[in-house]
Amino acid sequence: MKFFADTAEIDDIAELAELGLVDGVTTNPSLILKSGRDILEVTREICALVDGPVSAEVVSTDAQGMIDEGRKLAEIADNIAIKVPLTWDGLKACKTLTTEGRMVNVTLCFSANQALLAAKAGATFVSPFIGRLDDINLDGLDLIADIRTIYDNYGFETRILAASIRSVNHISECARIGADVATAPPSVLRKMVEHPLTDKGLAAFLKDWEKTGQKIL
Numbered sequence: 001m002k003f004f005a006d007t008a009e010i011d012d013i014a015e016l017a018e019l020g021l022v023d024g025v026t027t028n029p030s031l032i033l034k035s036g037r038d039i040l041e042v043t044r045e046i047c048a049l050v051d052g053p054v055s056a057e058v059v060s061t062d063a064q065g066m067i068d069e070g071r072k073l074a075e076i077a078d079n080i081a082i083k084v085p086l087t088w089d090g091l092k093a094c095k096t097l098t099t100e101g102r103m104v105n106v107t108l109c110f111s112a113n114q115a116l117l118a119a120k121a122g123a124t125f126v127s128p129f130i131g132r133l134d135d136i137n138l139d140g141l142d143l144i145a146d147i148r149t150i151y152d153n154y155g156f157e158t159r160i161l162a163a164s165i166r167s168v169n170h171i172s173e174c175a176r177i178g179a180d181v182a183t184a185p186p187s188v189l190r191k192m193v194e195h196p197l198t199d200k201g202l203a204a205f206l207k208d209w210e211k212t213g214q215k216i217l
Contacts, residue, residue: 024052047077066093
């Protein structure tokens with residue numbers, strides 16, 4: 001499973017990239033707003049930090065507007081994945097842009113039917129939003145499982161990019177189900193290392209080591 005960082009914060013991306021823990025980045029208008037940066041400038045910096053796909057989202061709602069914005073965003077770097085919404089116009093834009101050889105991430109997916117349409121339109125990635133389904137008392141992980149089954153049934157090459165991840169359990173469950181990618185905030189990725197028994201064990205080892213009176217250096 002690949003990890004994408006869901007952020008536009010350069011320092012967080014640089015740290016994760018240095019550790020080899022990030023295979024790509026996803027951004028959206030809300031994350032660009034939070035960064036306080038110009039979209040073209042910050043996206044260019046992100047693309048220079050990671051070798052994998054960097055999703056940059058269009059903001060037009062009509063197909064031609066999405067296509068024009070997507071082409072502009074694709075000029076930033078070769079690893080740009082143009083992010084379009086899962087609407088009828090978004091599917092039209094996806095088809096045109098993928099036919100041109102560009103990576104496209106179809107986002108805001110909330111049903112298996114939507115994911116099926118995205119694959120038929122040639123999407124590189126489809127982004128099911130787990131957390132937002134959980135927010136309305138639906139199980140977002142069930143959607144990941146349904147999409148995995150459908151894609152495997154027909155050999156679709158569209159990759160499942162699990163998004164709106166709120167917890168470390170979301171990540172491990174997505175990996176178990178077979179999502180190709182999980183995109184999560186850096187804070188959630190960092191929490192994956194945490195376990196109370198690790199902390200307890202380390203504290204015990206250090207206490208015993210102190211009693212030996214020894215030093216390694």
